[in-house]
Amino acid sequence: MNILVCVKRVPETGGRVTLTADERDIDTRYLGFTVSPHEECAAEEAVRLVEANGGSSTVLTLGPEAAADQLRAAMAIGIDRAILLETDGQDWDPVSTAAAIVEAIRAESATGTEYDLLLFGNEAADSGDFQVGIRVALALGLPCISGVKSLEIKAGMATARREAGGGWEVFEVPLPAVVAVREGINLPRYPSVPGRLRARKKEIQRSVPTGPGSHLAGPEKIRLRLPAETEGHVQILGNGAEAAPAVVDVLERIGVLAR
Amino acid sequence: MILAFVEHDAGIPTRSSLEALTFARRLAASNGMPLAAVLFGAGGDSAAAALGAYGVSAAHLVTHPALDAYAPAAWGRSVAQVAAAAMPSIVLAAGTDRGQEVLAYAAAMAGAPMAANCIELRPGGSGEPFELTRQRWGGSLLEDARLDGPVRFVTIAEHATAPEVVAASLAVSVQAFEPTLSDSDLRVQVVGRVAPEAGKISLADARVVVGGGRGVGGSEAFSELEELAGLLHGAVGVSRVVTSAGWRPHSQQVGQTGTRIAPEIYIACGISGAIQHIVGCKAAKAIMVINTDRDAPIMSRAAYAVIGDLHTVVPAISAEIRRRQAQ
Numbered sequence: 196m197n198i199l200v201c202v203k204r205v206p207e208t209g210g211r212v213t214l215t216a217d218e219r220d221i222d223t224r225y226l227g228f229t230v231s232p233h234e235e236c237a238a239e240e241a242v243r244l245v246e247a248n249g250g251s252s253t254v255l256t257l258g259p260e261a262a263a264d265q266l267r268a269a270m271a272i273g274i275d276r277a278i279l280l281e282t283d284g285q286d287w288d289p290v291s292t293a294a295a296i297v298e299a300i301r302a303e304s305a306t307g308t309e310y311d312l313l314l315f316g317n318e319a320a321d322s323g324d325f326q327v328g329i330r331v332a333l334a335l336g337l338p339c340i341s342g343v344k345s346l347e348i349k350a351g352m353a354t355a356r357r358e359a360g361g362g363w364e365v366f367e368v369p370l371p372a373v374v375a376v377r378e379g380i381n382l383p384r385y386p387s388v389p390g391r392l393r394a395r396k397k398e399i400q401r402s403v404p405t406g407p408g409s410h411l412a413g414p415e416k417i418r419l420r421l422p423a424e425t426e427g428h429v430q431i432l433g434n435g436a437e438a439a440p441a442v443v444d445v446l447e448r449i450g451v452l453a454r
Numbered sequence: 455m456i457l458a459f460v461e462h463d464a465g466i467p468t469r470s471s472l473e474a475l476t477f478a479r480r481l482a483a484s485n486g487m488p489l490a491a492v493l494f495g496a497g498g499d500s501a502a503a504a505l506g507a508y509g510v511s512a513a514h515l516v517t518h519p520a521l522d523a524y525a526p527a528a529w530g531r532s533v534a535q536v537a538a539a540a541m542p543s544i545v546l547a548a549g550t551d552r553g554q555e556v557l558a559y560a561a562a563m564a565g566a567p568m569a570a571n572c573i574e575l576r577p578g579g580s581g582e583p584f585e586l587t588r589q590r591w592g593g594s595l596l597e598d599a600r601l602d603g604p605v606r607f608v609t610i611a612e613h614a615t616a617p618e619v620v621a622a623s624l625a626v627s628v629q630a631f632e633p634t635l636s637d638s639d640l641r642v643q644v645v646g647r648v649a650p651e652a653g654k655i656s657l658a659d660a661r662v663v664v665g666g667g668r669g670v671g672g673s674e675a676f677s678e679l680e681e682l683a684g685l686l687h688g689a690v691g692v693s694r695v696v697t698s699a700g701w702r703p704h705s706q707q708v709g710q711t712g713t714r715i716a717p718e719i720y721i722a723c724g725i726s727g728a729i730q731h732i733v734g735c736k737a738a739k740a741i742m743v744i745n746t747d748r749d750a751p752i753m754s755r756a757a758y759a760v761i762g763d764l765h766t767v768v769p770a771i772s773a774e775i776r777r778r779q780a781q
């Protein structure tokens with residue numbers, strides 16, 4: 196089976212975030228980059244499905260030239276091919292992103308590559324738009340299941356589960372299909388050294404996307420803001436084991452100590 | 455008009471939907487717009503009747519012979535068709551799994567953009583742009599954005615508005631709506647359910663959560679945290695470093711790509727406080743930190759802290775609880 200995985204390059208922020216002077220982006224001068232944990236799991240799922248069923252996996256991203264790093268990271272865990280839809284580094288809105296991905300899938304189809312399964316993250320780590328997978332599915336006339344934390348493929352059918360009210364909802368669709376997954380569906384492997392070396396030598400197929408055309412796109416970013424902080428004052432209860440009585444006093448006071 | 459997609463549980467509107475409705479009603483009131491709802495499924499009529507207390511004056515009850523179980527594309531198609539008939543200026547839903555999904559379909563089918571997890575809408579006057587503020591990075595960053603289109607599709611971030619009834623409840627005029635659905639709209643449907651495990655304290659609902667991060671050092675040492683959580687009838691939560699290393703299952707992860715918790719107290723042991731972890735625990739009433747580093751970023755979020763090695767501090771707390779309980 197042929198699987199396409201879509202990933203988005205995002206900054207790897209830690210405990211604090213600073214913005215650029217124009218307030219349109221996160222200041223990434225001192226940051227590394229990664230993809231959403233959901234998308235790491237999507238890539239792992241693709242590798243496992245191809246290991247089990249044969250076929251080939253492809254990773255695709257829309258982003259700047261530097262996003263080649265994220266494509267290589269996916270190839271280092273076993274994804275076979277990579278496609279970069281190169282932008283000038285500006286954020287694309289979800290409507291335009293979906294249109295560019297659809298255009299790329301149609302171009303693949305025109306050269307004889309059809310996908311049985313399109314894997315997405317449930318939402319991008321940074322923009323959290325919750326829609327690119329659904330828009331791609333609608334444009335291609337494919338069924339789509341979101342929020343998936345367990346996926347089984349058998350005899351051309353996908354059975355997917357997602358969490359609902361403490362239990363699970365089960366969905367079933369015939370392939371080809373779009374599935375948007377969540378972290379927890381699997382535990383991604385770490386790339387091996389030979390895997391990394393292989394990925395470094397692989398070709399990346401590049402093209403420049405044309406964008407949304409006549410569609411109404413958006414939302415259109417004006418600026419980013421940090422939420423107002425309610426920086427409280429921390430009460431230090433003590434050092435090491437000696438602090439235990441003071442800790443239990445607090446637990447007692449707020450009423451969580453069962454007697 | 456504002457049209458809200460309302461979720462309900464066997465006839466009882468969900469809390470997230472009531473939050474979104476409260477948000478919508480305030481916006482509707484300040485812009486002189488009526489508020490309408492669209493509902494699906496068995497019990498939709500009794501849920502609709504309950505919405506008058508939240509300022510809803512009209513409800514569209516979607517009924518279709520082929521619609522029984524939850525079917526995201528079909529529900530999205532129905533919302534788009536109700537919107538095409540009722541001509542609202544805003545269509546909104548709660549930022550839940552179903553809310554995001556149904557609105558994304560409805561917007562895409564209507565050829566319109568959608569903004570997810572909004573916390574503020576600024577419709578503007580005629581000729582002025584429609585602006586909004588929405589959450590990014592799970593809520594650790596905000597974005598001001600412009601949204602275009604004859605109808606604005608938005609979801610409202612969960613936990614951002616407390617549900618509030620109106621002073622004078624409205625009479626709800628309930629109308630059935632039969633959508634036109636194609637086979638492809640009905641391809642994806644819930645075909646089965648697995649009930650929640652009985653008797654387990656869920657991480658999302660626990661009154662006490664004992665959190666463990668990289669500082670715990672390995673899977674065995676989690677027994678120390680489990681003991682403390684057990685004594686407090688709470689649950690164990692962990693950081694992503696812990697689940698990525700395979701020390702604990704992902705179902706225990708707190709954060710942007712894990713579970714959101716809201717306990718009375720969150721005792722965070724050996725966790726630095728990355729923004730993606732904080733968005734998952736910031737609804738805790740209080741955070742108590744146990745960390746060797748008094749400058750860890752999580753300190754700025756904490757009400758209480760113990761400076762020290764969690765492997766000595768946590769067992770000492772458990773011993774002290776036992777000692778007092780034995781008295």
Ligand SMILES: Cc1cc2nc3c(=O)[nH]c(=O)nc-3n(C[C@H](O)[C@H](O)[C@H](O)COP(=O)(O)OP(=O)(O)OC[C@H]3O[C@@H](n4cnc5c(N)ncnc54)[C@H](O)[C@@H]3O)c2cc1C
Nearest residue numbers: 320667668669693694709710711724725726728730746764
């Ligand atoms: C898109 C995205 C989504 C993410 N989603 C999540 C998420 O959902 N949840 C999540 O948790 N993370 C998430 N992360 C990862 C996050 O950025 C951090 O990497 C992670 O939370 C760090 O985990 P930590 O605090 O356990 O480890 P560290 O940052 O390494 O901190 C370890 C802490 O332990 C302390 N310590 C060490 N030894 C001891 C000891 N013996 N006693 C006491 N203290 C000790 C140290 O002082 C330090 O403060 C996400 C990242 C990205 C990019």
Ligand SMILES: Nc1ncnc2c1ncn2[C@@H]1O[C@H](COP(=O)(O)O)[C@@H](O)[C@H]1O
Nearest residue numbers: 201202257315316318319324325326327
């Ligand atoms: N720039 C991008 N390049 C490739 N895939 C993307 C991009 N943006 C979003 N996606 C995919 O669409 C999913 C949902 O994104 P969103 O709708 O923006 O939250 C992500 O998890 C990715 O799988």
